[in-house]
Amino acid sequence: MRxxxxxxxxxxxxxxxxxxxxxxxxxxxPSADASAKVQCSLQLSPSPAHVGPALAELTxxxxxxxxxQASLTVQGNMNHAGMVPSQARVTELGAGHxxxxxxxxxxxxxxxxxxxxxxxxxxFERTLPxxxxxxx
Amino acid sequence: xxxxxxxxxxxxxxxxxxxxxxxLLRWRHSRLLLQVPLFLVALVxxxxxxxxxRLAPMNLATVMVWVHYRGALVxxxLVAGNLFCMGCPxxxxxxxxxxxxxxxxxxxxxxxxxxxxxxxxxxxxFGYELFDWWGDPRATAWLIVAYFGAILxxxxxxxxxxxxxxxxxxxxxNFAASTISPLEIRAADARVCETCTTKDCIKGSELxxxxxxxxxxxxxxxxxxxxxxxxxxxxxxxENVALARHEPADDLGLDPHRSGLGRxxxxxxxxxxxxxxxxxxxxxAFGMVSPVYAVQRWMAGVMHVESEWPxxxxxxxxxxxxxxxxLLGLACWATRAATGSHESLLTxxxxxxxxxxxxxxxxxxxxxxxxxxxxxxxxxxxLQKALCDLGAPILGQPIWRLGGLPKxxxxxxxxxxxxxxxxxxxxVAWRIAERSASRRTLAAFLPWAALVLLLAGAAVWLFxxxxxxxxxxxx
Numbered sequence: 001m002r003x004x005x006x007x008x009x010x011x012x013x014x015x016x017x018x019x020x021x022x023x024x025x026x027x028x029x030p031s032a033d034a035s036a037k038v039q040c041s042l043q044l045s046p047s048p049a050h051v052g053p054a055l056a057e058l059t060x061x062x063x064x065x066x067x068x069q070a071s072l073t074v075q076g077n078m079n080h081a082g083m084v085p086s087q088a089r090v091t092e093l094g095a096g097h098x099x100x101x102x103x104x105x106x107x108x109x110x111x112x113x114x115x116x117x118x119x120x121x122x123x124f125e126r127t128l129p130x131x132x133x134x135x136x
Numbered sequence: 137x138x139x140x141x142x143x144x145x146x147x148x149x150x151x152x153x154x155x156x157x158x159x160l161l162r163w164r165h166s167r168l169l170l171q172v173p174l175f176l177v178a179l180v181x182x183x184x185x186x187x188x189x190r191l192a193p194m195n196l197a198t199v200m201v202w203v204h205y206r207g208a209l210v211x212x213x214l215v216a217g218n219l220f221c222m223g224c225p226x227x228x229x230x231x232x233x234x235x236x237x238x239x240x241x242x243x244x245x246x247x248x249x250x251x252x253x254x255x256x257x258x259x260x261x262f263g264y265e266l267f268d269w270w271g272d273p274r275a276t277a278w279l280i281v282a283y284f285g286a287i288l289x290x291x292x293x294x295x296x297x298x299x300x301x302x303x304x305x306x307x308x309x310n311f312a313a314s315t316i317s318p319l320e321i322r323a324a325d326a327r328v329c330e331t332c333t334t335k336d337c338i339k340g341s342e343l344x345x346x347x348x349x350x351x352x353x354x355x356x357x358x359x360x361x362x363x364x365x366x367x368x369x370x371x372x373x374x375e376n377v378a379l380a381r382h383e384p385a386d387d388l389g390l391d392p393h394r395s396g397l398g399r400x401x402x403x404x405x406x407x408x409x410x411x412x413x414x415x416x417x418x419x420x421a422f423g424m425v426s427p428v429y430a431v432q433r434w435m436a437g438v439m440h441v442e443s444e445w446p447x448x449x450x451x452x453x454x455x456x457x458x459x460x461x462x463l464l465g466l467a468c469w470a471t472r473a474a475t476g477s478h479e480s481l482l483t484x485x486x487x488x489x490x491x492x493x494x495x496x497x498x499x500x501x502x503x504x505x506x507x508x509x510x511x512x513x514x515x516x517x518x519l520q521k522a523l524c525d526l527g528a529p530i531l532g533q534p535i536w537r538l539g540g541l542p543k544x545x546x547x548x549x550x551x552x553x554x555x556x557x558x559x560x561x562x563x564v565a566w567r568i569a570e571r572s573a574s575r576r577t578l579a580a581f582l583p584w585a586a587l588v589l590l591l592a593g594a595a596v597w598l599f600x601x602x603x604x605x606x607x608x609x610x611x
Contacts, residue, residue: 080605084511087536
């Protein structure tokens with residue numbers, strides 16, 4: 001016959017405290033990202049991409065409206081460790097378009113990290129995958 | 137007393153007599169000095185892997201494990217010995233756990249060989265390719281956790297160092313690689329061991345436990361199965377265990393009875409380990425060059441599949457089973473035909489396969505040192521970023537331009553290391569040929585030299601291919 005186990009008092013306190021902790025965690029969570037609606041699209045040349053100099057044309061918009069005069073830092077990274085990231089030189093072309101010049105230093109999967117500050121002071125970060133860069 | 141003093145002067149304990157380092161190694165808790173920092177590093181890697189950035193080049197887990205740990209491991213094996221097994225943090229945790237849980241069982245007799253660990257080694261190589269661990273900080277962190285869990289699961293049930301000797305894939309890699317290391321544990325003076333009645337180095341004493349890997353110092357030859365734990369050093373009441381010079385790859389050409397191992401020529405599992413070690417080095421390097429994707433696409437087309445695992449399984453089967461069987465089989469057949477031997481192909485293969493260990497190591501170290509040297513400083517900005525993310529930018533803002541040697545400078549180093557492996561493999565092949573066919577040494581040597589050169593040629597071709605690392609299949 002199984003003897004019913006006595007529930008420890010501390011366990012009961014923990015069980016009661018858990019929903020409260022969850023509630024507090026949700027209440028204290030940061031508000032929605034102020035730049036959530038910022039769209040960042042990428043047009044890459046040459047296409048298909050291969051090792052060597054590359055040009056990424058980035059288009060920034062929000063609710064269909066182009067975002068001008070943003071300050072952008074663009075960094076190309078491989079999806080694996082041990083490679084020095086490729087820092088891009090960024091120029092604004094106007095009407096929400098920006099030109100980022102950088103170099104693919106190795107074949108494989110790349111990721112473009114766009115770190116930006118909009119004209120109204122809001123910051124955003126976008127990660128744009130660039131898979132399958134050919135080695136030749 | 138008067139006769140003992142000159143005898144003590146004659147025998148050398150090698151590194152153990154060096155100032156400072158020797159005293160440190162002779163200290164009973166010296167191993168902890170390596171284990172504790174490595175445990176803390178492992179803890180940081182797990183935490184950053186699980187909670188840090190998801191991008192592999194920005195996470196300490198992926199950077200340190202797949203670039204720095206692997207590179208440092210092979211370089212330390214080349215210049216010193218199996219120090220990473222000596223400093224294994226998992227053993228420290230196991231020893232702590234064994235204070236509370238005492239293992240009761242002996243490792244099963246049927247598994248007292250290398251077959252299971254060969255499977256584990258192949259499994260790790262397979263998982264690395266299939267799950268792209270190199271590009272996944274979370275998976276890398278869980279891999280570290282799983283490793284800690286595995287050693288506890290095995291060594292809290294089974295006595296001695298069952299995990300190290302029969303399961304650990306990294307350990308088997310280190311054992312095979314340490315055959316070329318310049319240091320080994322051995323008796324300082326064989327005459328002292330002859331008069332020893334207590335055999336504390338294997339049985340243990342109140343000073344220390346004996347060798348957990350069943351290596352009896354007077355009959356120990358080379359580095360196979362030795363984790364450099366120094367238990368024998370601390371247990372020996374005669375201070376007769378040395379950490380002394382080992383001629384790299386020298387003992388691979390010999391076939392004495394070795395404590396805890398027997399004769400190499402009677403161990404097909406050890407020969408298979410060395411073979412997988414060598415062909416696995418080629419396969420691992422092949423996995424990150426451009427042609428592998430063309431081969432995978434072609435195989436997927438032939439097999440009419442779209443998922444990666446059947447293609448990888450076939451690729452591993454070809455590279456680690458079919459190719460070695462065919463190439464070693466041909467070398468055995470040529471040896472038999474040229475020497476007029478009546479021995480079986482298996483016997484010849486098991487005897488000669490050990491000549492592939494230095495070449496295998498040459499390929500591994502060329503490959504890993506490339507990543508290590510070209511990415512040497514890449515951990516610095518990752519560490520800077522991690523500290524910035526924690527709100528403690530004590531090392532400043534990340535300097536992402538920090539890298540390492542240019543690729544063009546790394547290639548000659550790669551080829552130099554590979555050449556050393558080729559030369560050592562040829563020397564071992566010659567010694568084995570000399571031993572097994574003293575009258576037709578050249579005839580017995582040539583097939584194996586040809587095999588070594590063929591595999592080395594394949595390695596050179598691989599190193600000259602453009603690197604390409606993808607995390608996606610059939611792209």
